[in-house]
Amino acid sequence: MRIDILSLFPEMFGGVFGASITKRAIEKNILDIAITNPRDFAFNKHNQVDDTPYGGGAGMVMKPEPIFRAIKSVKEKTQIENSRVVIMCPTGKTFNQQKAIELAKYDQLIFICGHYEGYDNRIVQNLADEIISIGDYVLTGGELACMVVVDAVSRMLPGVLGSGESAPTDSFYNGILEYPQYTKPREYHGLKVPEVLLSGDHAKIAKWRRQEALRTTFNNRPDLLKTADLSKEDKIFLASLNDEK
Incomplete structure (x- = not known):
């Protein structure tokens, strides 16, 4: 996948994309990330990219010319048909795991x-295929939000994660939160790993993990259960949780 990012502060991305999973994806040639500064496409000698809003009001507004020219340059240079332009903005639809899976199907994201x-x-009306927000709050700029989306999308690309099972068991991937995890030692300060995980019975372990994932979702994000794909057994277990509550 090719990812192009238009940003006035390209230096912000070095630390995030130069480490961990994203770095490995780039090194494996699974992911190619390029940063374009709209200032390079401004018209005047001051590389102006913002101006005062028509109608008055506080603050400055990003000008259309540099963004239009930057997008045109990126598309002409890459010439990738299966591409999508995304604007990071608080007015957009809230980003979630299903959107990450959807975006991962494109060959290029801008x-x-x-x-x-x-x-x-x-800019919004003529360049954007969609507008995305990462939450109901306002950041100084779209860079941090973009990093979040790129990280989540990268995890969905084949070959990026070390284990093929990692992504499907993540929270939100299947509509509910992830089950609790344990590792060595078996006991620490009197705190023991659940016996079922030591049993070697894969069917019992799978059932325990499913129920604990449902319990976590029930306690922390019950809203997710309204749209989750639940079996008859899941519903019976959730009903028991509701009775306990």
């Missing part, structure tokens, strides 16, 4: 990271 008071709306 992210536009905003700053100041927002974008000239002609």
Whole structure:
């Protein structure tokens, strides 16, 4: 996958993309990330990318010309058909795991990271295929939000994770939260690993993990259960939890 990011602060991405899973994905040539600075496409000698809003108001607004020109340059250079332009903005739909899976199916993602008071709306209406927010809060710019999305999408690409089972067992992947995990030692300060995990009975372990995942979701994010794919056995277990509560 090719990922292009339009950002006024390219230096912000070095630490995140130069480490961990994202770095390995780049080294394996599974992921190719390029940063483009819209200032390089500004018209005047000051490389101006923002201006005062028409109609008055506080703050500055990102100008359309540098963004339009930057997007055109990226598309002409890469010439990838299966591509999607994403604007990071608090006004967008909230990002989730299903969106990460969906975005991972594209050959190219182009992210536009905003700053100041927002974008000239002609950018939004004419360049963006979709607008994404990572939560109901406002950040200084779209860079941090973009990093979150890129990290989540990268995990969905074949060959990125060390284990093929890692992604499907992540929280949210199948609509519920992940089950509790344990590792060595078997006992620490009197705290023991659940016996079922030491039993070697894979069917019992799978059942325990499913029920504990449901319990965690029930306690922490019950809203997810409204749309989760639940079996008859799942519903019976959740009913017992509700009775206990």
